Amino acid sequence: xxxxxxxxxxxxxxxxxxxxxxxxxxxxxxxxxxxxxxxxxxxxxxxxxxxxxxxxxxxxxxxxxxxxxxxxxxxxxxxxxxxxxxxxxxxxxxxxxxxxxxxxxxxxxxxxxxxxxxxxxxxxxxxxxxxxxxxxxxxxxxxxxxxxxxxxxxxxxxxxxxxxxxxxxxxxxxxxxxxxxxxxxxxxxxxxxxxxxxxxxxxxxxxxxxxxxxxxxxxxxxxxxxxxxxxxxx
Amino acid sequence: xxxxxxxxxxxxxxxxxxxxxxxxxxxxxxxxxxxxxxxxxxxxxxxxxxxxxxxxxxxxxxxxxxxxxxxxxxxxxxxxxxxxxxxxxxxxxxxxxxxxxxxxxxxxxxxxxxxxxxxxxxxxxxxxxxxxxxxxxxxxxxxxxxxxxxxxxxxxxxxxxxxxxxxxxxxxxxxxxxxxxxxxxxxxxxxxxxxxxxxxxxxxxxxxxxxxxxxxxxxxxxxxxxxxxxxxxx
DNA sequence: TTTAAGATTTAGACTATACTAAATTTTGTG
DNA sequence: CACAAAATTTAGTATAGTCTAAATCTTAAA
Ligand SMILES: [Mn+2]
Ligand SMILES: [Mn+2]
Ligand SMILES: [Mn+2]
Ligand SMILES: [Mn+2]
Numbered sequence: 001x002x003x004x005x006x007x008x009x010x011x012x013x014x015x016x017x018x019x020x021x022x023x024x025x026x027x028x029x030x031x032x033x034x035x036x037x038x039x040x041x042x043x044x045x046x047x048x049x050x051x052x053x054x055x056x057x058x059x060x061x062x063x064x065x066x067x068x069x070x071x072x073x074x075x076x077x078x079x080x081x082x083x084x085x086x087x088x089x090x091x092x093x094x095x096x097x098x099x100x101x102x103x104x105x106x107x108x109x110x111x112x113x114x115x116x117x118x119x120x121x122x123x124x125x126x127x128x129x130x131x132x133x134x135x136x137x138x139x140x141x142x143x144x145x146x147x148x149x150x151x152x153x154x155x156x157x158x159x160x161x162x163x164x165x166x167x168x169x170x171x172x173x174x175x176x177x178x179x180x181x182x183x184x185x186x187x188x189x190x191x192x193x194x195x196x197x198x199x200x201x202x203x204x205x206x207x208x209x210x211x212x213x214x215x216x217x218x219x220x221x222x223x224x225x226x227x228x229x230x231x232x233x234x
Numbered sequence: 235x236x237x238x239x240x241x242x243x244x245x246x247x248x249x250x251x252x253x254x255x256x257x258x259x260x261x262x263x264x265x266x267x268x269x270x271x272x273x274x275x276x277x278x279x280x281x282x283x284x285x286x287x288x289x290x291x292x293x294x295x296x297x298x299x300x301x302x303x304x305x306x307x308x309x310x311x312x313x314x315x316x317x318x319x320x321x322x323x324x325x326x327x328x329x330x331x332x333x334x335x336x337x338x339x340x341x342x343x344x345x346x347x348x349x350x351x352x353x354x355x356x357x358x359x360x361x362x363x364x365x366x367x368x369x370x371x372x373x374x375x376x377x378x379x380x381x382x383x384x385x386x387x388x389x390x391x392x393x394x395x396x397x398x399x400x401x402x403x404x405x406x407x408x409x410x411x412x413x414x415x416x417x418x419x420x421x422x423x424x425x426x427x428x429x430x431x432x433x434x435x436x437x438x439x440x441x442x443x444x445x446x447x448x449x450x451x452x453x454x455x456x457x458x459x460x461x462x463x464x465x466x467x468x
Numbered sequence: 469t470t471t472a473a474g475a476t477t478t479a480g481a482c483t484a485t486a487c488t489a490a491a492t493t494t495t496g497t498g
Numbered sequence: 499c500a501c502a503a504a505a506t507t508t509a510g511t512a513t514a515g516t517c518t519a520a521a522t523c524t525t526a527a528a
Pocket of ligand 2: 092142
């Protein structure tokens with residue numbers, strides 16, 4: 001045997017393929033919702049069938065990137081999370097770079113970043129971060145993980161949680177990556193850093209009406225839940 | 235059977251993997267030397283063993299990307315060449331972009347481009363080309379294939395072919411991608427567009443002595459063969 | 469508390485790309 | 499022109515990632 005049997009579980013650079021990175025990223029992102037990360041959710045997210053997920057979960061567990069309890073779900077280990085965060089950093093830096101340096105709009109960057117995140121070198125990552133002045137947020141307001149694997153703290157509520165009583169709020173993040181919806185949102189001026197006023201909130205989970213520079217727009221409550229805002233200070 | 239048997243030879247986007255692209259690019263580049271492209275040369279270039287090449291050549295022939303005569307070598311078909319040229323275009327645009335927009339030096343860009351060439355979208359390619367003003371040559375003086383798959387014509391001789399009789403020449407291309415040698419060459423000022431004078435050429439394939447802005451430097455004949463130059467007009 | 473529906477895993481298979489060892493073809497030398 | 503050396507292909511195997519069909523586990527409803 002070429003490799004000793006007690007070495008089979010070692011994580012090497014080689015083992016971290018683009019597919020592995022996407023699984024880790026998916027686990028990380030699904031965990032953000034607070035729920036246990038299950039096979040079915042991963043299958044949907046990653047566009048594969050459940051048995052494919054099960055097979056990969058075993059591989060990831062062998063690499064000590066996740067803790068896996070059959071039938072019960074998974075969670076990232078410390079090293080799994082570090083890799084996930086590094087890939088997320090790549091993704092968000094690339095998104096911002098494409099917008100800032102190459103004139104992409106915020107609805108065009110996701111698919112490009114989804115691929116390139118796996119292939120830029122550490123050197124290119126550094127040059128991009130440097131060019132952008134070590135930014136903390138991407139074009140959607142998503143926080144960019146730091147090099148050390150920490151995340152800029154975000155304290156924001158969703159637009160859906162605010163009542164008309166609230167005064168002006170500032171949009172800080174748009175948690176949507178559907179190109180058509182993103183185009184719609186930027187058309188009405190609802191982008192990170194814009195200021196809006198909440199005009200009305202219909203009961204029974206009805207629409208939220210907001211005002212953006214004179215214009216009133218009714219937003220579906222589901223969509224409003226994806227818009228994170230902060231109260232204006234002062 | 236899901237796919238009819240008379241359809242097995244169809245080239246689809248799916249079939250064109252990064253590995254396939256690298257084979258086509260390698261065949262294209264080896265062909266430039268004028269010699270028949272053989273299994274052994276491809277194996278060396280692509281860092282795989284000869285049986286691996288044989289297997290892939292069959293696949294490429296099935297996809298109508300090459301003509302393959304067992305034991306006798308291969309050549310690209312029209313569609314194989316188009317794909318090779320497109321990948322070369324990506325490679326060289328990326329190299330130039332990294333130098334122009336992100337401060338890379340010419341010895342750092344090859345490895346990065348070798349990977350990214352397979353993963354940029356057509357949209358990103360277009361934005362990069364646009365940013366660069368639709369350039370015709372990369373940082374090494376290598377011609378960048380046009381969108382239509384044609385190549386800017388280059389008429390240049392190697393430095394090794396010139397005798398001291400020749401007057402000043404302009405460096406137009408450096409056919410080397412070894413980072414250490416490239417650093418050496420840029421240190422002595424031997425880069426595309428620089429002007430040099432040929433001072434001496436030793437017999438028996440000996441060194442060529444050149445002068446670059448007052449300084450005389452002896453260049454190994456092998457290395458001189460990789461430097462393409464043009465006589466200055468006027 | 470039983471049981472059926474839903475979720476998940478197991479079993480078995482396939483494709484792409486790689487390898488080593490062995491067989492075969494080509495080529496260059498005597 | 500014969501034949502050994504070199505080049506190439508064939509044969510058989512491996513790994514990563516995917517699939518479908520079948521088995522098994524979990525859970526929620528009767
Ligand atoms: Mn990805
Ligand atoms: Mn984003
Ligand atoms: Mn490549
Ligand atoms: Mn080049």
